[in-house]
Amino acid sequence: MDQVHGLKQILGANLLTSREQKIPFQTDASYFQGQEPLAVALPENVKQVREVIKFCQEHSIPVVVRGGGTALTGSSIPFKDFIVLSMAKFDKIIEVKPEDRYAIVEPGVKLDALNQYLANFGHFYPPDPASSMAASVGGSISTNAGGLRASLYGTTRNWVLGLEVVLPNGEIVKVGGKVLKRTAGYDLTSMFVGAEGTLGVVTKAILKIWPLPESKGRILAYYDTIDKVGKAISKLKGKGITPLIAEFLDRISMDSLSKTRGLKFPDEVDYMLIVDLSSTRESIDRELSDAAEVLKEFGPVSIKITTDPTEMDRIYEARKGAYSSLLSERESNSERVVIGDIVVPASELSAALKESEEKVKEHHLKVALFGHISDGNIHANIYADLDNREHMERIDRFQIDFGKIAIKHGGSVSAEHGIGIEKKELLEMELEETGSQYTMEIMKTIRKAFDPNGIMNRGKMFD
Amino acid sequence: MTESLLQKLEAEVGKCISCGFCESVCPTLSPSGYDLWKGARGRVLVAKELAKDLRSGSDGILHVSDSFYSCLDCYACLYVCPAGVNAGIVSHTSREIIASGMLPENENPVAKMIVSTTMKYLNPLGVREKASKWAEGLNFNDNSPDLLYTGNMFQLMPYTKSLNSLRNLMGRRMSKFMAGLVGKHPPLIGFISNRRDRDLDARMSQSLRNIVELLESSGLNVKYLGSNEPYPGTFIYDLGYADQFRIYAEKVTKILKDSGAKRIITIDPHTFDLLKNTYPKFVRDFDFEVVHYIDLIKDLDFGKSGEKVTFHEPCHLVLRECPYNSPMDLLRQTSEVILPARSGRKTRCCGGPNELLFPELSEKISEQRYGELRETGASRVVTACPICFTNLAKDEKTIEISDFLIEKLRK
Ligand SMILES: Cc1cc2nc3c(=O)[nH]c(=O)nc-3n(C[C@H](O)[C@H](O)[C@H](O)COP(=O)(O)OP(=O)(O)OC[C@H]3O[C@@H](n4cnc5c(N)ncnc54)[C@H](O)[C@@H]3O)c2cc1C
Ligand code: SF4
Numbered sequence: 001m002d003q004v005h006g007l008k009q010i011l012g013a014n015l016l017t018s019r020e021q022k023i024p025f026q027t028d029a030s031y032f033q034g035q036e037p038l039a040v041a042l043p044e045n046v047k048q049v050r051e052v053i054k055f056c057q058e059h060s061i062p063v064v065v066r067g068g069g070t071a072l073t074g075s076s077i078p079f080k081d082f083i084v085l086s087m088a089k090f091d092k093i094i095e096v097k098p099e100d101r102y103a104i105v106e107p108g109v110k111l112d113a114l115n116q117y118l119a120n121f122g123h124f125y126p127p128d129p130a131s132s133m134a135a136s137v138g139g140s141i142s143t144n145a146g147g148l149r150a151s152l153y154g155t156t157r158n159w160v161l162g163l164e165v166v167l168p169n170g171e172i173v174k175v176g177g178k179v180l181k182r183t184a185g186y187d188l189t190s191m192f193v194g195a196e197g198t199l200g201v202v203t204k205a206i207l208k209i210w211p212l213p214e215s216k217g218r219i220l221a222y223y224d225t226i227d228k229v230g231k232a233i234s235k236l237k238g239k240g241i242t243p244l245i246a247e248f249l250d251r252i253s254m255d256s257l258s259k260t261r262g263l264k265f266p267d268e269v270d271y272m273l274i275v276d277l278s279s280t281r282e283s284i285d286r287e288l289s290d291a292a293e294v295l296k297e298f299g300p301v302s303i304k305i306t307t308d309p310t311e312m313d314r315i316y317e318a319r320k321g322a323y324s325s326l327l328s329e330r331e332s333n334s335e336r337v338v339i340g341d342i343v344v345p346a347s348e349l350s351a352a353l354k355e356s357e358e359k360v361k362e363h364h365l366k367v368a369l370f371g372h373i374s375d376g377n378i379h380a381n382i383y384a385d386l387d388n389r390e391h392m393e394r395i396d397r398f399q400i401d402f403g404k405i406a407i408k409h410g411g412s413v414s415a416e417h418g419i420g421i422e423k424k425e426l427l428e429m430e431l432e433e434t435g436s437q438y439t440m441e442i443m444k445t446i447r448k449a450f451d452p453n454g455i456m457n458r459g460k461m462f463d
Numbered sequence: 464m465t466e467s468l469l470q471k472l473e474a475e476v477g478k479c480i481s482c483g484f485c486e487s488v489c490p491t492l493s494p495s496g497y498d499l500w501k502g503a504r505g506r507v508l509v510a511k512e513l514a515k516d517l518r519s520g521s522d523g524i525l526h527v528s529d530s531f532y533s534c535l536d537c538y539a540c541l542y543v544c545p546a547g548v549n550a551g552i553v554s555h556t557s558r559e560i561i562a563s564g565m566l567p568e569n570e571n572p573v574a575k576m577i578v579s580t581t582m583k584y585l586n587p588l589g590v591r592e593k594a595s596k597w598a599e600g601l602n603f604n605d606n607s608p609d610l611l612y613t614g615n616m617f618q619l620m621p622y623t624k625s626l627n628s629l630r631n632l633m634g635r636r637m638s639k640f641m642a643g644l645v646g647k648h649p650p651l652i653g654f655i656s657n658r659r660d661r662d663l664d665a666r667m668s669q670s671l672r673n674i675v676e677l678l679e680s681s682g683l684n685v686k687y688l689g690s691n692e693p694y695p696g697t698f699i700y701d702l703g704y705a706d707q708f709r710i711y712a713e714k715v716t717k718i719l720k721d722s723g724a725k726r727i728i729t730i731d732p733h734t735f736d737l738l739k740n741t742y743p744k745f746v747r748d749f750d751f752e753v754v755h756y757i758d759l760i761k762d763l764d765f766g767k768s769g770e771k772v773t774f775h776e777p778c779h780l781v782l783r784e785c786p787y788n789s790p791m792d793l794l795r796q797t798s799e800v801i802l803p804a805r806s807g808r809k810t811r812c813c814g815g816p817n818e819l820l821f822p823e824l825s826e827k828i829s830e831q832r833y834g835e836l837r838e839t840g841a842s843r844v845v846t847a848c849p850i851c852f853t854n855l856a857k858d859e860k861t862i863e864i865s866d867f868l869i870e871k872l873r874k
């Protein structure tokens with residue numbers, strides 16, 4: 001209680017201590033259930049963040065930073081007697097400078113809100129996880145979020161120019177800056193990207209922004225085998241065409257979208273490929289038709305080009321909502337959809353997809369496959385009955401096998417969702433199987449250098 | 464009864480996957496300082512815990528009242544939820560559980576006060592008599608099958624506004640004590656309700672008279688119950704007192720039936736929604752045709768001006784299962800309407816429903832919404848609900864739709 005009293009002196013009404021108020025902070029979007037934290041801190045300025053961190057350091061209290069709480073790996077939930085440090089009140093967009101291609105924002109700003117604002121300047125911030133409505137700038141930086149547009153623009157890492165961070169010892173540091181180029185020592189900015197709140201608290205971010213594309217077009221191609229989908233996209237990229245978006249959906253995903261969004265798909269097809277290109281008004285039609293010619297080489301059941309903005313928006317929103325739509329196919333309320341998230345080089349996609357399908361059958365699971373195919377990212381959406389232990393164990397075994405497929409083909413066990421609690425074992429497996437055990441030692445050394453007492457997100461990522 | 468409520472709650476919260484999408488649209492979250500239990504996902508998660516406790520017969524009492532009573536029942540959360548959860552329904556069901564007596568320590572004294580005075584006086588503040596003053600001098604047609612039903616909503620606004628300044632004077636604890644006292648002795652409401660905001664009273668009366676003029680211009684000479692007109696019971700329903708609401712709604716239905724009316728013309732979104740969607744579920748022989756007055760004046764010639772106005776769409780019209788868009792359609796015929804960033808199925812509540820129980824929160828929500836409306840750059844902000852008007856009338860730019868339409872009609 002002394003500790004709570006000490007924190008109260010720093011935060012006043014910005015500290016929540018009642019059991020009831022703490023309940024919602026014990027959960028993120030994963031299937032892991034957190035435990036009751038000691039208290040929830042809702043600081044409203046950097047000074048308060050710093051004081052809280054210093055206090056926790058002095059008293060060895062573990063801290064978990066929380067942004068939008070949409071993590072799928074359990075990375076933002078507290079264990080018993082943690083302090084939850086919610087960055088929600090850091091919700092301002094500080095500066096937008098299109099001519100210099102940057103925006104300075106606080107970490108609690110939601111990605112959709114940021115893009116809505118940037119649209120006034122004819123610009124956008126490309127990282128677009130399907131959770132962009134609820135995911136925060138700080139959380140998406142700390143998980144290096146990807147999304148649909150990562151095909152062309154890459155993940156969050158490519159869009160963070162600089163950060164202000166409160167380190168675990170209470171120091172406030174500024175890394176990176178407003179410029180698009182910088183070669184001045186180690187790239188510390190990148191180190192905080194994907195760090196899942198283990199190295200410090202992001203309190204401000206300088207983000208790179210980009211002009212909205214002038215013109216966009218979409219190709220919808222349907223195939224009867226997953227092999228053809230993988231090969232088609234590899235060939236496309238081999239020809240030097242980088243789509244803005246390239247997504248695939250399987251039949252279960254299409255059926256759920258038909259049910260929830262009233263979209264119509266041809267009956268006899270098993271896979272859908274969505275390829276978006278962005279270009280100038282003058283050349284978009286030619287580029288779309290070139291790309292369609294490549295896709296046709298792999299014998300699509302049907303193929304269609306559209307540049308109608310309404311139809312394009314409808315399909316984009318539908319693909320973004322694909323995970324959500326799968327929920328309509330749940331058999332009971334205790335069922336969740338657990339997302340597997342691996343990545344392989346695009347040329348290995350076809351083989352990796354085929355092997356993934358075989359593993360689904362072998363483990364007798366109901367799984368919908370879709371993903372950001374252009375960058376080799378496959379999501380296995382597994383229907384999981386949380387109350388059924390045997391079923392959950394089978395899912396764990398599938399996740400290991402799914403991870404092994406990624407490693408075998410030169411990829412990774414985590415493409416864009418991070419490690420959290422869920423993938424600690426898989427991370428170790430990846431490093432072991434690729435002979436990179438020493439990488440783990442480096443990561444541990446870095447973490448220890450920043451946070452010798454290990455208060456930041458203790459028990460997550462690696463021990 | 465309580466078992467069925469618990470099952471209903473479990474079914475609704477069980478669907479939630481905790482994605483947090485609903486938090487991004489919930490109007491109460493940021494004004495409450497991101498205290499998550501006053502946001503949509505938080506309400507669902509707190510209700511999940513509550514259901515678990517109730518099911519296991521746990522002794523530990525959860526003090527959850529503020530989480531659920533602060534929900535505005537706007538339903539904005541439903542339209543972004545991938546799992547089809549309505550955190551508004553979760554809050555409502557939880558309030559019903561509280562009101563059923565299962566969690567006595569969670570009952571809100573102001574809520575209880577409102578219910579007991581409404582049950583006694585057929586008006587939450589016991590001002591039914593005064594609520595007919597606006598109509599003095601007007602001629603109604605007692606033989607008409609059309610009943611103008613104001614539900615006392617416009618008339619109550621000047622009192623609630625004064626009540627809040629009184630609460631500010633008394634402080635939170637004293638107000639709760641007073642509310643508890645009045646809850647037990649309803650006649651004491653007279654001490655509270657003898658104050659009203661006179662400017663607002665004049666404005667609301669004028670809006671009511673304008674509505675009558677609009678109807679008359681459309682050739683409708685309606686009947687009106689005057690001081691006999693009961694409040695529809697919205698608060699009793701919203702606060703979760705389902706048993707009392709059933710009794711109350713039957714009383715109101717009898718009064719309406721005795722008037723000989725066939726068609727009920729409602730003039731505010733709350734009464735329209737309640738009579739159209741809720742009364743038929745509670746009162747077996749509620750067989751009136753319920754309409755909104757805007758549908759009856761659509762053919763009038765309001766002319767078309769180039770004025771740029773913005774419209775605050777009421778939750779009870781556009782966030783219900785079948786959205787009702789006639790006010791906006793009509794407005795579009797008269798002027799250029801620029802909608803704020805949050806409109807349609809994403810409209811943001813004005814905070815009004817929180818005015819009596821959480822006045823400070825209500826004020827912050829209304830400021831946020833008013834800011835959004837002004838950002839459109841429109842010359843005026845049009846509202847179509849007396850509660851929205853009262854909450855959003857931050858300056859002279861806000862205007863009630865009936866006042867706006869009369870102005871256009873007379874031009
Ligand atoms: C329906 C759904 C769809 C999704 N789709 C995608 C997708 O397409 N692509 C994708 O990449 N992800 C996706 N995700 C995962 C998730 O949304 C992302 O990981 C997101 O970036 C997390 O952001 P957040 O603000 O919710 O972070 P949180 O969940 O709050 O936190 C995530 C991690 O970041 C840390 N953190 C948060 N804020 C800070 C800060 N200011 N400083 C330091 N550390 C911080 C936390 O401690 C935690 O470790 C999806 C999730 C859902 C529920
Ligand atoms: S949007 Fe729906 S599923 Fe997501 S947290 Fe809210 S209620 Fe739960």
Ligand code: SF4
Pocket residue numbers: 488489490491502503506533534535536537538539540541549550551552554
């Ligand atoms: S009904 Fe409105 S106030 Fe209530 S939880 Fe949903 S969005 Fe929030």
